[in-house]
Amino acid sequence: MEKHTVSASLTDNTKYMNRALPVKKSFDIIERTLIIGGQNSAFYFIDGFTKDEIILKLMDSFLNISADDMPEDATSFSTSCIPYVEVDILGDFDSIFKNLLSGVTCLFIDGYEAAIAIDCRTYPSRSIEEPDKDKSLRGSRDGFVETIVFNTALMRRRIRDPHLIMEMYEAGTSTRTDVALCYMSDRVDRELLTTIQNKLEESKSQDLKMSQQSLAEALFQRKWYNPFPKYKFTERPDTACACLMEGKVIILTDTSPSALILPTSIFDMIEEANDYYFPPITGIYLKISRVLITLLTVFMVPLFLLFMQNPAWIPEIFRFVLIEDTVNIPLIFQILILELAIDGLRLAALNTPSMLSTPLSVIAGIVMGEFSVESGWFNSEIMLYMAFVSIANYTQPNFELGYALKFMRLLLLILTAIFNLPGFLTGCLIVILCITFNKTLSGRSYLNVKLN
Structure with a gap:
C-alpha cells in the first residue's frame, strides 16, 4: 500500500x-x-x-x-x-x-x-503446559505457546536482569509476522548479533506461511546435500533462558510455540533439559550415553552388513551374530525396506486417532514382526537391529538431527553393499566431512561454537 x-x-x-x-x-x-x-x-x-x-x-x-x-x-x-x-x-x-x-x-x-x-487486543491461545517432545523429569512443567507476548513473559520471569534485551522485528511482506530477537547485552557475541539483525532487517521473504521454519530458511540458505541442521529449536523456556545466559541468541516468532537458538553446534544438538537438572556426574553420564547410542544408530547396522558380507572377519567369540536362516531377499534390501516401513509406521501414528493407536500398534507389531519373519521376508536379526535403531533415535531430542543421522546411515548402507570395506570407509569419511564442514550462521565450525 x-x-x-x-x-x-x-x-x-x-x-x-x-x-x-x-x-x-x-x-x-x-x-x-x-x-x-x-x-x-x-x-x-x-x-x-x-x-x-x-x-x-x-x-x-x-x-x-x-x-x-x-x-x-x-x-x-x-x-x-x-x-x-x-x-x-x-x-x-x-x-x-x-x-x-x-x-x-x-x-x-x-x-x-x-x-x-x-492496544487492547487478545489472541486466541492454548494453556501453558509442558511440551510433549521435550519433557523433563525434575524441571518446570511450562512451555512456549503460539503467542509471542506470553513467550517473552515466560523468559522475563526467569531472567530479571536489565541486560536482557528483546527487540521486535517484522518479517514477511504479506504476513508481517512479529519476530522477537532476545539476547543478553553483556554476554552476547556482538558480531553474531549484528549479523542476525542485518539479516532480519534485510529479509525479503514474501511471507512466513510456515512460521519459524520459513524464517530460518530466509536467514540462512542451507546446502541441500548436507542434512545436518543448523538450528536448534526448543519449546522449553528454561532451556531458552539457559542458552541466553551462555551468550546465545534466541529468536521467537509469533504463532510458533518454539524458540530458535543461535549459534548451534553438534554438541548443543544432543543436549536436553534433563542434563541441567541432575548433578554433574549424572548429566555427564547421560550425555555420554546419548552420544554412544547416537553413534550406534548410525554405524551398527552398516557394520553388521559389512561383517555379514565378510564372515571370515568375525572372531570366534562373536560367531553367534552370523545369520543362519536364509531368505529370498538380500540383506541390503531387507534393511532398506524396513527403513521405509519404520517411517511409514511413524507417519501412520501421527494421523491415527488416539483411541485406535494402541490396538493398531499391536496389530502392526505382530504383522511386521512375527509374521514377516515366519513368511520368509526378513531375518529375525535384521528385525532386532532395526527395532533398536528406531527406538534409539528417540534418545536425542532433535527431530532434524535424527533424520540427518538416518540419511547418513542409508548412505553407509548403500556404499557398503556396493563397494564392501572401501565403501564403508568412504561413507564414514563423508559423514565426518558433512559434520566438519557444516557451518553455523556465524560462519564458525559445526564442531566448535565460540561464545563471549
Whole structure:
C-alpha cells in the first residue's frame, strides 16, 4: 500500500480506510462510529482480537467527555482522556493498517491529524503446559505457546536482569509476522548479533506461511546435500533462558510455540533439559550415553552388513551374530525396506486417532514382526537391529538431527553393499566431512561454537 498520511477530516480518513480495507465484505473488520466531546469519531478493530470489556469501559469514558474538555490534538487526547496503558499515535496509514490487522484498535476523531492506536487486543491461545517432545523429569512443567507476548513473559520471569534485551522485528511482506530477537547485552557475541539483525532487517521473504521454519530458511540458505541442521529449536523456556545466559541468541516468532537458538553446534544438538537438572556426574553420564547410542544408530547396522558380507572377519567369540536362516531377499534390501516401513509406521501414528493407536500398534507389531519373519521376508536379526535403531533415535531430542543421522546411515548402507570395506570407509569419511564442514550462521565450525 502506498504511503498516505492521516488528514484532519474524519470523512477523508474513513473513505480511505473503507477503500483500502474490505470493511463491507469481511465480517471481522468492524467500523464503529461514536460522538466524543461533540466531535464525530470512528473505531476500527478486528472482531475476535479485541477485549470487549475494555472497549466498553473506554467508550463509557469517552461518552462522558464534554466539548469543553476536548484537547486540541491527538497526543493531548491520548494523555488526558484515555484511561488505558498501551496507547500510541499513528500518523500514516501504513502503520495504521499494520496495527489494525494485528488486532490493535484504531480511533479516528474529526479534527485530529493522527489516529490513536489502543492496544487492547487478545489472541486466541492454548494453556501453558509442558511440551510433549521435550519433557523433563525434575524441571518446570511450562512451555512456549503460539503467542509471542506470553513467550517473552515466560523468559522475563526467569531472567530479571536489565541486560536482557528483546527487540521486535517484522518479517514477511504479506504476513508481517512479529519476530522477537532476545539476547543478553553483556554476554552476547556482538558480531553474531549484528549479523542476525542485518539479516532480519534485510529479509525479503514474501511471507512466513510456515512460521519459524520459513524464517530460518530466509536467514540462512542451507546446502541441500548436507542434512545436518543448523538450528536448534526448543519449546522449553528454561532451556531458552539457559542458552541466553551462555551468550546465545534466541529468536521467537509469533504463532510458533518454539524458540530458535543461535549459534548451534553438534554438541548443543544432543543436549536436553534433563542434563541441567541432575548433578554433574549424572548429566555427564547421560550425555555420554546419548552420544554412544547416537553413534550406534548410525554405524551398527552398516557394520553388521559389512561383517555379514565378510564372515571370515568375525572372531570366534562373536560367531553367534552370523545369520543362519536364509531368505529370498538380500540383506541390503531387507534393511532398506524396513527403513521405509519404520517411517511409514511413524507417519501412520501421527494421523491415527488416539483411541485406535494402541490396538493398531499391536496389530502392526505382530504383522511386521512375527509374521514377516515366519513368511520368509526378513531375518529375525535384521528385525532386532532395526527395532533398536528406531527406538534409539528417540534418545536425542532433535527431530532434524535424527533424520540427518538416518540419511547418513542409508548412505553407509548403500556404499557398503556396493563397494564392501572401501565403501564403508568412504561413507564414514563423508559423514565426518558433512559434520566438519557444516557451518553455523556465524560462519564458525559445526564442531566448535565460540561464545563471549
